[in-house]
Amino acid sequence: MKKLLLLLLILPFMISCNGQKKMDLLKLNLNEPIKNVININDSLLIGVETVEYPFCLLIEAEKSEKYTFEGIDLKDQKVIFQIHSEKLKTDSISRFGGAHIDLKPIKNENELMNTLRDFNAENKIYGLRIVIENPSLKSEILKKIELKYGKGTKNPNTDNGLYWNVKKENKYIFFAPDYDRLIILNNTNLSKTCYWDIFNGSIDFGGCDNEKYIKELTQNSTKPEDVKNKPIIKIDKNWNVNNLITGKSTEEEFLKSQTSKDFERVEEINGSSGDINQIMYENEYHDFYFYFTTNLKNPENKKTNIIKGFSLDDLKKVEISFENGLKPGMKFEDALKLFDKKIIKKTIKNEGELSFANYIIIENGPYEVSLVFNEKLLFSGMFVK
Structure with missing residues (x-):
């Protein structure tokens, strides 16, 4: 028992x-x-x-x-x-x-x-x-x-x-x-x-x-041309977007502009130090991104964080115009004719593994402008850095 x-x-x-x-x-x-x-x-x-x-x-x-x-x-x-x-x-x-x-x-x-x-x-x-x-x-x-x-x-x-x-x-x-x-x-x-x-x-x-x-x-993907509420973008002759000046305009100025609508702030953190390496604003629905340098002593000071570049990954998702005559969907050869050969740093066209990513890379002071052309050699995207 x-x-x-x-x-x-x-x-x-x-x-x-x-x-x-x-x-x-x-x-x-x-x-x-x-x-x-x-x-x-x-x-x-x-x-x-x-x-x-x-x-x-x-x-x-x-x-x-x-x-x-x-x-x-x-x-x-x-x-x-x-x-x-x-x-x-x-x-x-x-x-x-x-x-x-x-x-x-x-x-x-x-x-x-x-x-x-x-x-x-x-x-x-x-x-x-x-x-x-x-x-x-x-x-x-x-x-x-x-x-x-x-x-x-x-x-x-x-x-x-x-x-x-x-x-x-x-x-x-x-x-x-x-x-x-x-x-x-x-x-x-x-x-x-x-x-x-x-x-x-x-x-x-x-x-x-x-x-x-x-x-x-990917059967539920939205075709780029069918996205809604496309941002209106004007690129001037110096490759600035909507009067926001690369290398000069601040995060504060960006946030006060109409351009910042529908953007989300993202911080890139250094894994070893915990410092903020970069601040990015992203509008994923329209494939539109801004990149900022940061004041390491005070990265939250939006008056000292400066635009250092931007990218537009799919021009079909925005309403965009260029002062220099570029147009979305323009042929590679026609785009080349718009630029003085002295400012074109290089072009990459159907080069080995890069046949799917074709570029015209342009010198613009301390920045480079990369114009991206799709597999049919039509102007499809761009970034400034």
Whole structure:
């Protein structure tokens, strides 16, 4: 009786020590409800991170004790779940190739559901990503995959990457050790011929029409010519925009101008010192950006932060006119005729890998003006720095 009583007393403690029930990620169908695969008490983030994947919503679990992989404990690894989001099927957050990060903590189920609603996202997962930095752990995980699915296909885009097209389970598996990633996806609603992400590059499963595939990924993108409330921009003969003088006009003057409407202030921080390296104002919807030098002693003094440049990445998204006769869509050869050869520093046209990015680079005192021409050699963008 005493032994039974003692066992009853220590049983809750034993359950507590054993912790939560483990989940084997390789056994998931990858169509499970989100609440079934996460522990709301873990350190969780939800949102967009374009290095991981731009066209879906992500939930990141950091050092959760919930997950294993065929018996391998993943408590020290970051696990990321992918969720379909119609709202994110657009290139607006990824077209510049940078790492757009917009993640926030999840503290309870209500916050999770509100975020899913905001992103027009499903309430189930379709994929997962495991961040694996330890070389021995990569080797162990690869052995488990090969034991279950056999040898993978060599990824031609990376040195050591492999992939599996597991048709009977409707799964793609991408092992990308060069980039510390294992990615597993339910491909039921994905392309059966194409795949792309930053860590694996473009993979052709057979018969891939890449142009059609990218259009499907970004099917909700707005055509540049269809954007609304286009800013009105006038560029003078000295390449100043709307009477804001590069190298002279202050942040305060910019904010008082009509041009600053719909711009958001962004600070670039030096990771080692914590200093503000640069202040930028961005209007992402219209691809319009201003860059400012900063007073390191008092970076919040808007009277001493000076415009050092600006960029217009897509002239179809603005209403723009030039005093010197330039026009959006002008041919490369016609644009060249507008300038004295003495001020043209150089031109780059169909030069090797730069065939997609053609420039006329013009000297303008201490600044350079770069006129950008698209693949058809038509004037499409510009920046001053």
